Amino acid sequence: MTQSMQDTALELFHCAIQRADPAAAVAAQLSAEPIAPLAPGGRRIVLALGKAAVPMMRATLAALAEPPAAALVVTNPENLTDVPGAEVIAGSHPVPDQSSADAGARVLSLVQTLTAADQLIVLISGGGSALIVAPAPGLSLADKASVNEMLLASGLEINRMNLIRQALSQLKGGGLCRAAAPAEVTALILSDVIGDDLRAIASGPTVAPLGQKADARALLQAEGLWNALPAAVKTHLETPEDEREMPAAQNVLIGSNRFSLEAMRDHAKALGWHVPDLVDDLTGDVAEAAQRILDTAQxxxxxxxxxxxFGGETTVRLSGTGRGGRNQELALRIAQAAKSLAGDWVFLSGGTDGRDGPTDAAGGLVTPDTWAEIARAGADPAALLANNDSYAALKAADALVTIGGTGTNVADVQILLRRP
Structure with a gap:
């Protein structure tokens, strides 16, 4: 019975990923609302940013009546592949490096040539925040990388991290629109942010920022992170705000975590499962998220x-030196609490991009026996969990979900199947 439930959980997981297919989402949008014709003498540039950039670019080029004047794809190394008619480069994710800075410079050089007669089509998906970086004046790549690593280890919720990232960038928080002004900007957006706040997806390159420098300062001070910042970052955050008006852009949401949850719900019902109300806001610390799942299950x-x-994006406070990701740790914590769930059950937590943290796994799939299986394999599951080593723990029980890069990203989904 448990194996059948595991197969069903994986089937539902793949259903979520298919619903977030970026090429299909772009094609549907451009079929419903084609891109407006160019003004006389105008040029069209297409820019795709994020983990789903390659399929989004392919679908856009196929939908356009004429090839654009330029087309640039910036994606993560795992999803790097040729796209006829476009230049394709890779940045680094989740921690930006020189390749991300080179990509940011390439983007700026491309859009800063645009005029009022031109069009910029921006295809945005998750991961874009780290893949292109253009440090604000006075900041170095090392400064931004240091802050990003600090944020990733802090346990801060994604919107709060993005507030700080935007304050340190020339491209984030509407910076791309500012650089492309006065051109017409249209953005098709695949959301990896819970609640679909467009300001937070890829740090909002085409929308107004989440806040001002003063907000970023206050947050860093409240979280006890201010004193650890590089001196140049403190200086930048204490300089006056940019008071220029934000240029307008047409921003269109074409896919999200909620869409994928609804697809899983419909498929599960078709298979005969009872599905209570969806939980589409599973965020915050992974230990608290695990307890919320258990409370929901009763x-x-x-x-x-x-x-x-469930759908969302949790965070992990790093206190150990192990290897894993938020989905693997969430699965391991549910396995640890197996006795609180009566009946036969399986639990899957996975990232829809196919990558969980700096590992080759998308997440984990656990059963009432997983915790004991880790111990039978000669490992100490409690010690591994305390060391943030969820990858090693789940691997010992053959409980990793490994599917490779999916070419999309709408955050994470969780599936708890139970039978009486």
């Missing part, structure tokens, strides 16, 4: 096959 076993579906 202790008694259901009286019929039930699928609890």
């Amino acid at each position: 202790t008694p076993a259901p009286d019929r096959p039930t699928a609890l579906l």
